[in-house]
Amino acid sequence: MWRYLKLFYWFTLLHLKTSLEYRADFFLGVFSLFCIEGSAVTVVWVIMRQISNLNGWNFNEVLLIQGLVFMAFALSAIFTNNLWSIGNGYIRTGGFDRLLLRPIDPLFHLVVDRFEKNNIGNLLAGAVLVGISSSALGIAWTPFKLFYLGLSVLTGATIFTGTYLITAVTAFWIINSHPLTFVVFKNVEFVKYPIDIYPSVIRSMLTWVIPYAFVSFYPASYILGRDSGLMAWMGVVVAAVLLFIGRRLWFIGLRRYASTGS
Amino acid sequence: MNEVIARPRTEVPLIRIIRRAVVAYAALASISLKSALAYVTANWLEFGLQFLWMAAFVYFWRAVYAGRPTIAGLELHQTLDYIILSTTFMPLVERFLIVEFGWMLREGQLAIELLRPVDFQINIYLGQLTGLLSSLLQKVPLLLFAWFFFGLRLPSNPLIWLAFAVSLLLGHAIMFCFGWTFACLAFYTTETWGLYKLQVGLARLTSGAMVPLTMMPGWLQTVCQSLPFAQVIFVPIALLTGITPLSQTPQVWAVQVLWLIGLLGFSRLIFHLAIRKVTIQGG
Numbered sequence: 001m002w003r004y005l006k007l008f009y010w011f012t013l014l015h016l017k018t019s020l021e022y023r024a025d026f027f028l029g030v031f032s033l034f035c036i037e038g039s040a041v042t043v044v045w046v047i048m049r050q051i052s053n054l055n056g057w058n059f060n061e062v063l064l065i066q067g068l069v070f071m072a073f074a075l076s077a078i079f080t081n082n083l084w085s086i087g088n089g090y091i092r093t094g095g096f097d098r099l100l101l102r103p104i105d106p107l108f109h110l111v112v113d114r115f116e117k118n119n120i121g122n123l124l125a126g127a128v129l130v131g132i133s134s135s136a137l138g139i140a141w142t143p144f145k146l147f148y149l150g151l152s153v154l155t156g157a158t159i160f161t162g163t164y165l166i167t168a169v170t171a172f173w174i175i176n177s178h179p180l181t182f183v184v185f186k187n188v189e190f191v192k193y194p195i196d197i198y199p200s201v202i203r204s205m206l207t208w209v210i211p212y213a214f215v216s217f218y219p220a221s222y223i224l225g226r227d228s229g230l231m232a233w234m235g236v237v238v239a240a241v242l243l244f245i246g247r248r249l250w251f252i253g254l255r256r257y258a259s260t261g262s
Numbered sequence: 263m264n265e266v267i268a269r270p271r272t273e274v275p276l277i278r279i280i281r282r283a284v285v286a287y288a289a290l291a292s293i294s295l296k297s298a299l300a301y302v303t304a305n306w307l308e309f310g311l312q313f314l315w316m317a318a319f320v321y322f323w324r325a326v327y328a329g330r331p332t333i334a335g336l337e338l339h340q341t342l343d344y345i346i347l348s349t350t351f352m353p354l355v356e357r358f359l360i361v362e363f364g365w366m367l368r369e370g371q372l373a374i375e376l377l378r379p380v381d382f383q384i385n386i387y388l389g390q391l392t393g394l395l396s397s398l399l400q401k402v403p404l405l406l407f408a409w410f411f412f413g414l415r416l417p418s419n420p421l422i423w424l425a426f427a428v429s430l431l432l433g434h435a436i437m438f439c440f441g442w443t444f445a446c447l448a449f450y451t452t453e454t455w456g457l458y459k460l461q462v463g464l465a466r467l468t469s470g471a472m473v474p475l476t477m478m479p480g481w482l483q484t485v486c487q488s489l490p491f492a493q494v495i496f497v498p499i500a501l502l503t504g505i506t507p508l509s510q511t512p513q514v515w516a517v518q519v520l521w522l523i524g525l526l527g528f529s530r531l532i533f534h535l536a537i538r539k540v541t542i543q544g545g
Binding site: 029036039047050055179187189192199 | 334
């Protein structure tokens with residue numbers, strides 16, 4: 001475990017150094033993603049200024065939800081986005097063999113092979129949103145609440161990564177797993193708003209099937225002091241279960257892998 | 263004898279040039295149509311994605327309207343029709359030439375494109391136009407779904423459809439010219455990903471793809487109207503959903519034609535200047 005932490009540190013450092021080699025490119029990438037999220041938030045503002053609340057949630061509360069989504073998504077994207085490209089980038093080209101030859105866990109190697117630097121922009125945008133909305137809402141950041149915020153961002157990121165992993169494993173059978181990962185991920189659109197605006201079928205799906213509601217809705221409810229009961233802490237369990245399933249499927253798929261033959 | 267041979271030679275060239283041009287451009291156009299329709303899985307995937315996106319928006323807007331008869335003068339069904347159509351057409355403002363230019367530049371393909379005996383800009387435009395037509399065809403099932411699940415209502419008056427179609431084509435051409443001008447930046451920067459994303463962010467907000475422009479505060483509407491993105495989403499869809507009454511069609515078209523003339527001239531000028539900067543680095 002210690003060895004992998006050290007390796008993770010070295011890989012990340014290496015990626016950061018490479019990114020900063022092309023400084024203008026790096027900052028433009030970060031800035032442009034920041035702007036995309038800015039335009040999304042402006043749209044929410046345009047709509048929310050016409051109404052006092054959205055099913056009982058005011059503008060700043062919706063912003064808090066969006067901030068949590070951006071932060072968790074960005075964190076998972078920065079470190080684990082390479083799961084998206086296993087099919088086209090590794091299995092189809094035969095590049096996956098390279099990972100198998102190294103004396104480290106191939107899944108770990110796949111994940112650290114890329115560092116999605118541009119998403120630092122998303123992470124910043126999310127943090128700014130959480131900061132602005134919580135100060136407007138007068139949320140007192142006690143050490144315990146800060147801990148809960150950190151935990152929920154980490155949990156949310158793990159939930160995203162878990163769904164990427166489970167869908168990425170299908171690449172061992174269908175080669176191009178990217179479309180599947182994309183369709184599952186796209187459900188993130190729903191959790192950018194409080195999920196109690198959706199019919200119960202969609203709510204259950206977002207809680208138990210593609211559990212993105214644990215990224216934003218339940219943590220935001222807890223932070224805002226709304227009654228969310230056990231669900232406020234359930235995300236940790238859900239994230240762990242997703243990772244566990246993903247890891248088991250990974251081993252099943254790996255056994256099936258037979259390289260390209262070219 | 264000489265006269266007999268000479269006469270057809272002096273008359274035919276123009277026809278022959280036109281015919282040759284038509285054959286060449288038609289062939290180029292059909293290639294991009296075929297390649298767009300070849301990836302069936304990708305098409306179904308896009309369908310799934312757009313449906314999810316649309317569903318999220320429809321429920322969101324229903325919650326927004328809860329207990330409110332109108333917002334900024336629009337009723338719920340009007341806004342829903344508008345949002346369903348705008349999310350369907352949103353990909354139109356998310357395909358930008360800058361990525362293509364950057365690729366052509368890095369691969370050296372640009373040199374080959376410039377050597378072809380057809381006008382480079384017309385060639386690329388035809389590719390985009392057939393791309394528009396094939397993506398419109400692909401939208402039909404999505405709109406049927408939207409009609410079935412979300413009660414999308416489309417007008418029955420053929421004149422409204424005509425107004426919409428012309429406005430969409432004009433808007434598409436305007437966006438093409440804008441995208442062309444913007445893509446010339448690739449000749450200076452060679453990096454394109456960040457610029458592309460910047461354009462997408464701007465387009466999402468100011469095209470009216472996510473919210474009808476009439477709901478925006480006045481100053482933001484002014485900003486949106488001074489950028490070209492609204493011409494391909496808000497302007498045509500407002501005609502189709504009746505937000506802009508049919509009687510205003512001539513003015514709408516006239517404004518679009520002015521945009522097009524201005525941007526067409528500008529795009530050709532900029533390309534002419536920027537192409538001098540290009541150094542093809544092999545390929």
